[in-house]
Amino acid sequence: MDPKTRITQFQRLIADDPNNDMAYFSLGNALLQNEQYEEAGDTFAKCAQINEAMTKAYQLxxxxxxxxxxxxQAKVVLTKGYIEATTRGDLMPKNAIADMLASINEPLPEVKNETPKPEAPVEPEGDFLCQKTKQRGTQLPRPPFKNGVGNWIYENISKQTFDEWIGMGTKVIxxxxxxxxxxxxxxxxxxxxxxxxxxxxxxxxxxxxxxPVMPDxxxxTVIDEIMSKGGHLESYQGNMHTQVED
Known part of the structure; x- marks a missing residue:
């Protein structure tokens, strides 16, 4: 699918769901491929505004x-991205952002606490039974996608578990x-x-x-390894991508 077609596709997704961070992330990539750099920057910045944990969006x-x-504008978004990546322990975006700040002669911001941000407090149990964890939680306010998978998630996965996936999905990206x-x-x-x-x-x-469409x-293999480690990949020092590159 060519970039222009993808741009239209993701713009429609955003029109249907203005808070869909992944739709903004995908649109930003399509705009970047189409060399619409200013629009891509604005789109990635919007993605990061919706989901601050998406530190890759700050980088892009x-x-x-x-x-x-x-x-x-790059200085502003990269400075905030460096702080977020550092405090969240996202090594690869942190290093990439540091290199970009150096390339535009902008000093690295001081980060007082370089330990990852603590996990959010556990929300009170609700009356919705999550089919993955078999624990009670709260139901999502609506299906996350407008298709059969989105409906299945809405009917079977708690908000707490889906929020965990968003964090894990960011690490995968x-x-x-x-x-x-x-x-x-x-x-x-x-x-x-x-x-x-x-x-x-x-x-x-x-x-x-x-x-389903299956990846290479x-x-x-790498996805299965990521899941088995619960997303704790610090020992790879940001080099896990080398396992799937030629």
């Missing part, structure tokens, strides 16, 4: 702004350097989500009416 916003000649405007990388992200939430092939076929075998 800064890169796009630099290419668009908006250096002052960062660690594997995924570009969600590419079909093969989008398939990797979807596979990771299915594994994390327990959406097996049988469930997928039942709710979508077709077989190397990606599947």
């Amino acid at each position: 916003a800064g890169d796009a702004y630099i290419k668009a000649g908006r250096v002052d 960062n660690e594997l350097r995924l570009d969600l405007s590419r079909d093969e990388h989008d398939a990797v992200y979807d596979y990771a989500m299915r594994v994390f939430l327990g959406i097996n092939d049988e469930i997928y076929e039942q709710v979508m009416g077709r077989k 075998g190397q990606f599947r």
Whole structure:
């Protein structure tokens, strides 16, 4: 699918769900591929505004702004991104952002506490039984996607578990350097989500009416490893992507 078609597709997703951070992230990648750098920067910045944990979005916003000649805006978004990546322990975006700040002669901001941010307090139990954890929580306010998978998640996965997936999904994007405007990388992200939430092939076929698109075998192996480690990948020092690169 060419970038212009993808741009239109993701713009429609955003129109339907203005708070969909992944739609903004995907749109930003499509705009970047189409060399619409200023628009890409604004889109990635919006993604980061919606989901501050998406530290890769800060990195890509800064890169796009630099290419668009908006250096002052790049300084702002990269500075905030460096602080977020540092406090969250996202090593790869942190290092990439540091390099970009150096390239525009902007000093690194001081980060008083460089330990990862503490986990959010556990929300009180609700009356919704999550089929993944078998624990009670709260139901999502609406399906996260407008398709069969989104409806299944709404009916079976608690808000608490889905929020955990959002955090894990961010790590998958960062660690594997995924570009969600590419079909093969989008398939990797979807596979990771299915594994994390327990959406097996049988469930997928039942709710979508077709077989799921499977990523390359190397990606599947790495995704399984990420899931087995619960997203704790500090020992890889940001180099896990080398396992799936030629």
